[in-house]
Amino acid sequence: MHIRNVRVYREDKSFAEGDIYIKDGLFAEPQAVCGDQEESVDGEGGYAIPGxxxxxxxxxxxxxxxxxxxxxxxxxxxxxxxxxxxxxxxxxxxxxxxxxxAILATGAAYGKTQEExxxxxxxxxxxxxxxxxxxxxxxxxxxxxxxxxxCDVDIFHRFQRAAExxxxxxxxxxxxxxxxxxxxxxxxxxxxxxxxxxxxxxxxxxxxxxxxxxxxxxxxxxxxxxxxxxxxxxxxxxxxxxxxxxxxxxxxxxxxxxxxxxxxxxxxxxxxxxxxxxxxxxxxxxxxxxxxxxxxxxxxxxxxxxxxxxxxxxxxxxxxxxxxxxxxxxxxxxxxxxxxxxxxxxxVYESRGSITVGKKADLVLLDQDLNLKAVIKDGKMLTGKGR
Structure with a gap:
């Protein structure tokens, strides 16, 4: 995926006009994507921020x-x-x-299923x-x-065991x-x-x-x-x-x-x-x-x-x-x-939280008034079924 015409959020908390490249669910270098039949997205001059x-x-x-x-x-x-x-x-x-x-155990099970x-x-x-x-x-x-x-250390450990x-x-x-x-x-x-x-x-x-x-x-x-x-x-x-x-x-x-x-x-x-x-x-x-x-x-x-x-x-x-x-x-x-x-x-900053090559391609596109235009998760455009 190639996202163009967008103001990209940077790790120094500023925005810079530029392009974003995504390959295999990760932010990528341009050369890793260019030449492919990649999907092209026009940011229309809005903002691109991390998920x-x-x-x-x-x-x-x-x-x-x-x-x-x-x-x-x-x-x-x-x-x-x-x-x-x-x-x-x-x-x-x-x-x-x-x-x-029981709640924590359900959360842990959900997390494992989501990973799989x-x-x-x-x-x-x-x-x-x-x-x-x-x-x-x-x-x-x-x-x-x-x-x-x-406060009880033993009870906390019960919680942590249940939560894996x-x-x-x-x-x-x-x-x-x-x-x-x-x-x-x-x-x-x-x-x-x-x-x-x-x-x-x-x-x-x-x-x-x-x-x-x-x-x-x-x-x-x-x-x-x-x-x-x-x-x-x-x-x-x-x-x-x-x-x-x-x-x-x-x-x-x-x-x-x-x-x-x-x-x-x-x-x-x-x-x-x-x-x-x-x-x-x-x-x-x-x-x-x-x-x-x-x-x-x-x-x-x-x-x-x-x-x-x-x-x-x-x-x-x-x-x-x-x-x-x-x-x-x-x-x-x-x-x-x-x-x-x-x-x-x-x-988890090594894998998410900024638009950096090698990190998970979770991205939000906003217009100039900060209205939501699109959400990209794992390098894929959401269809919006959760809306």
């Missing part, structure tokens, strides 16, 4: 990863690919341990982000308090009993993230000093960042090895705070996530998240019980658009936060 990677979301199109079925994961993966998200690392909720084990029988119409399954159960009841958000547990090693992130509330010892015990096996926590600055910083390296949806489900009590946000700022998730759906974080966070952390430490739930891509109405009822109206999803935000109903590509058009984040920076940065965090 997006969402490391934290729950579902879409009526499905949730915690449904625990192959059908649900397949439906999720088809929708995500159709909107330009070509790599997925879905998140679990705070559920009973045995139920989580690739389908370019579906986003690649890259692992799992466990948002619970080792969190704080004080900041549980849409998590079910009945299933919250203290595919758990990439495990969330903890560092202020709770045993949490810091847990961080030190598992830090070499998984990314430990601070999630749904009521930790003050000292507790959060201690966790990061002991080996935690990630922050789940910064600002949400944690204490506010203030001048005398900087909390988790301040600890993230003071821990250069930590990467932080941001939900740029226009609901969870004010645009001024998003801009301030880039100034505070720098563009290389921020990962855009959607945190989308099953109502994404669906009409307004009542849905569920982690067994709890959620009302969805427009781009707001709130718990029926107490009105707390319950994830988002915005896919990651729309979050990128919102960051650029409504939050004044430069396009090159926003793209990095949804492609290169998550790929680096997951440890």
């Amino acid at each position: 997006l990677i969402d490391i934290h979301f729950h579902g879409c199109m009526g499905y949730d990863f915690c449904d625990g079925t192959q059908e649900a994961i397949k439906g999720i993966a088809e929708y995500e690919a159709s909107v330009g998200v070509t790599g997925i690392n879905p998140a679990t909720m705070t559920l009973p341990v045995e139920e989580l084990e 029988h690739p389908d370019p119409e579906r986003a690649d399954f890259l692992g799992v982000n466990m948002e619970g159960p080792f969190i704080s009841e004080a900041k549980k958000g849409a998590q079910d308090a009945r299933n919250i547990l203290l 090693g595919t758990v990439k992130y495990i969330g903890v509330a560092p202020e709770r009993e045993g949490a810091l010892d847990f961080v030190e015990a598992v830090k070499d096996e998984v990314h430990v993230s601070l999630a749904h926590t009521n930790a003050d600055y000292d507790s959060a910083k201690a966790a990061y000093d002991r080996g935690a390296c990630h922050a789940v949806h910064l600002y949400n489900a944690m204490p506010a960042f203030t001048h005398r009590a900087p909390g988790v946000v301040g600890a993230v700022a003071d821990s250069p090895h930590v990467m932080a998730e941001l939900i740029c759906d226009g609901v969870h974080i004010h645009p001024a705070v998003v801009r301030a966070t880039f100034k505070m952390l720098g563009e290389d430490r921020i990962i855009f996530i959607s945190d989308s739930m099953r109502a994404t891509g669906m009409p307004d109405g009542r849905y569920t998240l982690g067994g709890l009822d959620v009302d969805v109206k427009g781009n707001h999803a709130t718990l029926v019980s107490d009105g707390a935000l319950a994830g988002s109903v915005t896919n990651l590509m729309d979050c990128v658009r919102t960051a650029v058009k409504k939050m004044d984040i430069p396009l090159g920076t926003a793209v990095a936060c949804a492609t290169m940065n998550p790929a680096k965090s997951l440890g």
